[in-house]
Amino acid sequence: MDFYFGLAQLVGVHTLLGLSAYIVLLTGQVSLAQAGFFAVGAYTAGMLTVLAGWHLVPALGVSALVSAATACAVGFPALRIKGLMLVVATLAFGEGVRLFFFNFDYQIAKGEVKVGPLGGEGFRQIRFFPEHGWSTLEVMLFIWCFVLLVMALLWWIDRSRYGAALRAVGEDELAAQAVGLNLTAIKVSAMTLGGGIAGIGGGLYAHYTTHIEHSSFNILVATFALAYPIVGGLQSVFGTVVAVIFVQAFLIEGLRDLGDWRNLLFGALIVLAMNLRPRGFLDARTLASLKRVFGGGPRA
Amino acid sequence: MLDLKGVARYFGGVRAVDGLELTVGDGEIVALIGPNGSGKSTTVNLIAGVFPLSAGAIYFRGEDIGGLPTHRRLQAGIARTFQNIRLFGQLTVWQNLWVAQNALEDRARRGFFARWLGGRARAREEIFQLLEFSALAHKQDELAANLAFGEQRRLELARALASKPKLLLLDEPAAGMNSEEIGQLRERILSLRQRGVTILLIEHVMELVMGVADRIAVLNFGQKIAEGAPAEIQADAAVRRAYLGGEA
Structure with a gap:
């Protein structure tokens, strides 16, 4: 059973990563910086629990704030660039963060051993969960509390006027300005919220793996962050969850027995999925029919 | 309501709008007409704040709005529609x-x-x-x-x-409409005036322009070549040569 709980932990953390890209994508910004915000959150939360001895919950709060502040700082220059140039710029930022942690040493002695981030060796002994005797199930439930909280927040935003404004900006920036929407405020706030979500996700990730290093936050992670909401569909937050389950549970774990064939199938199945469902797993029509079936269910 | 003073916009060497003077009074419907490329849409974009001015100033209800970003101008009371929806x-x-x-x-x-x-x-x-x-x-x-x-x-x-909005900029609202729809649009525009909305209308469809406008300004190569009541404009020789056609 622990295997499935572990898998659910992974799915939960990746859902947060995907949702952090989801809200940014709504405004039409394609950002490869999410892995960078994820890394900032992971290191911040890890250092607070290991070095400062904090409880994990306030540490996650601080890591969300630090990542959000980082994202806000990235959001302003990102306003001036669009499309492919933004992809390149955010990719450069993400790599910058990774290289920063590759060179980041901050160790203190704790009893016999030294703990803390040590450059390329990474940051080991993030042992909050084992030290407090949390079982895999408890950790899984803890992670999913945050996932559900964030999903509820984004679901609410999606139904609000702010959510409609995010989508309006994503569709047509000129028209959005012409109806009185402040492009700067909307794009930067979406980036900041996305950063905060990635920060929580990173903090949780650091604690359930107990060991993070710079390569845990490479371009592949940034690509996954973008792929989840795109494969899942931008109509609803539930699409991102479905996509994470599809990719992590089915493609990566479910096909593990296939050995090398898995890597080949992985790409092919993603291409197939996108061809069959070009607007994502949960597109407007699917959501509408789900709503009919369940009556008063999730509103797009 | 709206005062354009020597408004100009250059794109490289092209003088899209060149020293335009135009006043739109409270509750008026002013139409801006002219051949394609005469600077009508650029004028709307300048008033709405899509591009910065190359020269001149725009006053809205007595205030210089030339430096405000688009969304601030909307909040101040200037709304618009687009030529291509x-x-x-x-x-x-x-x-x-x-x-x-x-x-x-x-x-x-x-x-x-x-x-x-x-x-x-x-x-x-x-x-x-x-x-x-x-x-x-x-x-x-x-x-x-x-x-x-x-x-x-x-x-x-x-x-x-x-x-x-207090001022509504309509950029070719009748493009692609049949005459029944143009009739309905005319009713809508006139009923907006009744509610006190001032309108600057850009249009090629003379049926609509002559039916609603209090005053018409004619642009050609970014400059105003005529201004007056609809009847005066229809009779103006320069306008006929530049735009309306006919053997004047």
Whole structure:
């Protein structure tokens, strides 16, 4: 059973990563910086629990704030660039963060051993969960509390006027300005919220793996962050969850027995999925029919 | 209401608008006509704040608005429609109007969180009126992209009105419409005037221009070549040569 709980932990953390890209994508910004915000959150939360001895919950709060502040700082220059140039710029930022942690040493002695981030060796002994005797199930439930909280927040935003404004900006920036929407405020706030979500996700990730290093936050992670909401569909937050389950549970774990064939199938199945469902797993029509079936269910 | 003083916009060596003087009084309907490329749309874009001015100044209700960003001008009371319709296609008709409620008075009346994160209930009455005015009430939950052409034009006008503008800039609102739809548009424009909205209309369709405008200004190569009542403009020799056609 622990295997499935572990898998659910992974799915939960990746859902947060995907949702952090989801809200940014709504405004039409394609950002490869999410892995960078994820890394900032992971290191911040890890250092607070290991070095400062904090409880994990306030540490996650601080890591969300630090990542959000980082994202806000990235959001302003990102306003001036669009499309492919933004992809390149955010990719450069993400790599910058990774290289920063590759060179980041901050160790203190704790009893016999030294703990803390040590450059390329990474940051080991993030042992909050084992030290407090949390079982895999408890950790899984803890992670999913945050996932559900964030999903509820984004679901609410999606139904609000702010959510409609995010989508309006994503569709047509000129028209959005012409109806009185402040492009700067909307794009930067979406980036900041996305950063905060990635920060929580990173903090949780650091604690359930107990060991993070710079390569845990490479371009592949940034690509996954973008792929989840795109494969899942931008109509609803539930699409991102479905996509994470599809990719992590089915493609990566479910096909593990296939050995090398898995890597080949992985790409092919993603291409197939996108061809069959070009607007994502949960597109407007699917959501509408789900709503009919369940009556008063999730509103797009 | 609106005063353009020596307004100019150059794109490289092209003088799209070149020293334009134009005044639009309170409650007036002024039409801006001229051949293609004469600078009409550029003028609208300058008033709405899409491009910065190359020279000159724009006064709106006595204040210089030349340096304000687009969304601030809207909040001050200048709304517009686009020559090629620019709706938010993946939002519903209702949402298209909802996101456009950014008038200063709305900002003052509702608190920040109520405005952005509050539910739909507060906005319902005003949006209902806009939908009625535009004959779109039956389509309120349709995606804007799925509307017919004429409906999209009506929605774009309604969206501009959602911000309760004092000055409305209409950039070729009748393009692609048949004469029945033009008749309905005329009624709408005249009823807006009754409510005290000042209108600057850019249009090629003379049927509409002559039917609603109090005053017409004619542009050619970025400069104003004539201005006057519709009858005077129709009789003006320079205008006929440049634009209206005929053997003057």
